[in-house]
Amino acid sequence: MMRLALWLLGALLLGGIVHLATVLMLPTLASQDAYARVSAIAPVNAVIAVPPPTPEKAVMPFMDPAFAMSVCRYDLSRGALKFSVPISQAYTSVSFYTRSDVAYYAINDRAAGRRVIELDLMTAAQRADLPENEEITAADRLIVTSPTSTGLIVIRALVPEDGWLASARSALAAAQCRPQ
């Protein structure tokens, strides 16, 4: 009896370890996560439009159909990136995700406070390497630090009513994401 109870306890403990290990490892093993899905359509360090979701086909589940969306799949291993997008008429946002789809920064048109959302994206090491005088002139410059050297920039423009689609699309079409 005692033996069986001990066996059960052992199995439960081991089960708990397996459970935690699988939960923690799954994000690195997943082959159909958002980054992988975007990688299938997006080249590196370039802005590309994501097709709008339809009942038949969508790049990712739970996409908001009220938005026009573009992505830049970035790779900072060769250096920092310059990113810019003109804001559209209604609402524009730029969200940053790590290689494992963690949202680490997002900014919208109102927070940017100007007609163009402009920023530099770099790793912590690249930021530390910035020359001193550049830091001073950079007071006006928004620098976003990426926790991983690869990741996604998602640019979205709201289409609040029919007829606003063209404006949203043209703002996104002018978005740029290129090495410095």
Next chain:
Amino acid sequence: MGVAAAIGLGTTWIALTRGIAYGGVTIGAWTAWPKNGTPGIDPYAKAMMARTGELPVGSGDGVAFYAREDDAGQVLDGRCDVLVSGITPQARFWTLTLYDPQGRLVANSMQRQGFTSQQIIRKSDGSFDIVIGPRARPGNWLPTGGVEKYVLVLRLYDTPIGVATRTGREAPMPALSKRACQ
């Protein structure tokens, strides 16, 4: 050994498919996980997103509230009429979208999968009624395409609602009430 593996993998599977995640804010029938849009996302939510392939709404962008049941706790059924009524929390824009449980849009003759805050016809006090159902209605009608189960997602953009929000007084969410079924 086999038992341990079964327990471990079984609980992982259940946790990731049943949508168990910590740090949710539930207001009426709606639940949001504002922390999922930050680097503070919990490991369960992270694993769940890796499995489904979705991207969370970044916290500087907005917040998404999900409803799978109405206010009475009944699963949202596309063969019934459901009335969404009331007001939404403060936000520059919001969108309401209908998905199947896997997060796909639902086909219907109107090709309408949701509303934005600007497409809604409101009452004089600013509140609104939206009927979600299989058959056409005058006013704000969101077709269900007759699907058995669906999920409603109300997304608030440029909003003070976020990680610090706890109660319905800060975030008044619309009521979800079931009406006639087909």
